[in-house]
Amino acid sequence: MGRYLSVVVIAGVAIVLGGYLMMMKSEETAKLNVATERQAARRAFADRARSSAEEDDSGTYLRAIQTALRSYDEELTKRVYAKHPKWRDPAAYLNEIDALLKNESIKEEQHTSMREGYETVRAAYDIMMAANWRPVLTAKGKGGTRLDIYSLKRVEDDQGHPILEGQFFFWGIEDSTQVSWGSLSMRFWKKAAKTVRQGGRRTEVEEDIVLGKAEGDAQPRVIIQSPHKYVADFPSYVSIGTIWLPVMPHEAVAVDIEYGYTARIGGGSYDSVLAFEKLPIPDAWKLKPGESWDADVIEATEEEIRGVEPGEGEGEADGAERP
Numbered sequence: 001m002g003r004y005l006s007v008v009v010i011a012g013v014a015i016v017l018g019g020y021l022m023m024m025k026s027e028e029t030a031k032l033n034v035a036t037e038r039q040a041a042r043r044a045f046a047d048r049a050r051s052s053a054e055e056d057d058s059g060t061y062l063r064a065i066q067t068a069l070r071s072y073d074e075e076l077t078k079r080v081y082a083k084h085p086k087w088r089d090p091a092a093y094l095n096e097i098d099a100l101l102k103n104e105s106i107k108e109e110q111h112t113s114m115r116e117g118y119e120t121v122r123a124a125y126d127i128m129m130a131a132n133w134r135p136v137l138t139a140k141g142k143g144g145t146r147l148d149i150y151s152l153k154r155v156e157d158d159q160g161h162p163i164l165e166g167q168f169f170f171w172g173i174e175d176s177t178q179v180s181w182g183s184l185s186m187r188f189w190k191k192a193a194k195t196v197r198q199g200g201r202r203t204e205v206e207e208d209i210v211l212g213k214a215e216g217d218a219q220p221r222v223i224i225q226s227p228h229k230y231v232a233d234f235p236s237y238v239s240i241g242t243i244w245l246p247v248m249p250h251e252a253v254a255v256d257i258e259y260g261y262t263a264r265i266g267g268g269s270y271d272s273v274l275a276f277e278k279l280p281i282p283d284a285w286k287l288k289p290g291e292s293w294d295a296d297v298i299e300a301t302e303e304e305i306r307g308v309e310p311g312e313g314e315g316e317a318d319g320a321e322r323p
Contacts, residue, residue: 031087041080044075045069048068049065049236049237050172052065053065054144066131069128072235076088091122093118097114097115118230118231120224122230125227125233128235135150136151136166139274141261143172143268144265146170147168147170163244163247164244166244166245167242168240172237172238172263173223173239174225174237177265178263181218181261182218182259182261182273184215184217184259185215185257186245186258187213187256188212188248188255189209190210190251191209193205194206208278220243221243224241227240247291248285248286252281255276256279258275258276260274
């Protein structure tokens, strides 16, 4: 009797174990299917994102990219995760590294660094997937690239100095893209009074003149070219990060910005210089009264001060007051 009982017990254990293994295999297969479907959705989004980034008009670009993002989000919900909605978890990476720390598989310093990367990506992911941001500055480059700075605010650097920190989406810059960063040039404009003759009488008018210039490296402060490693559902064809700009002079009313980079994509090399001309400067971007401007200042030429190209307008302009 004891022998038959042993056979029954062993058979029962085998059936339970077999069922568990089948369940595990089924779940593993389902996860592979989700990963495959997600990759297909990301490829489809990349095609729409590339087309959106190449739009000349900023408004058309924004409508197109945000429509593409809503479609991508719908694709994730209705197709990729339709059978397993709980698997769509933007915090999965965070939970994973927390478990690794708890099991002492990683050190505290590693966990801190990994968590910072996740938090940077997660914040950008939430803004992107809401699909309602408004660019502060955006311009298309070559090779299907586009810079979109969606936030620009005053912060302090590590030494407590004021700085402007821009949060950006960089379309067309992916993990496989090699980027060489060029120069960042800024030219600041102010208003100045000028005496002219109008109708035979002297009168004062305001004109724009160059206050000063600043130059630096276009290298972002932070750039993450593989955000999907932190949030698996992060859209493709985009990098995220931050760029630092100098806080602008208190007297300045407008700024010209040139931002250069070279992207190597698919065997081709694309040089871009993004140009923003005479952008109005909000007070929030300026130094406060009494604060000093620590940017590297380059002396402007006489032509630049007058706001003309070298050699342009060498004679006196009509109506200008002669000394």
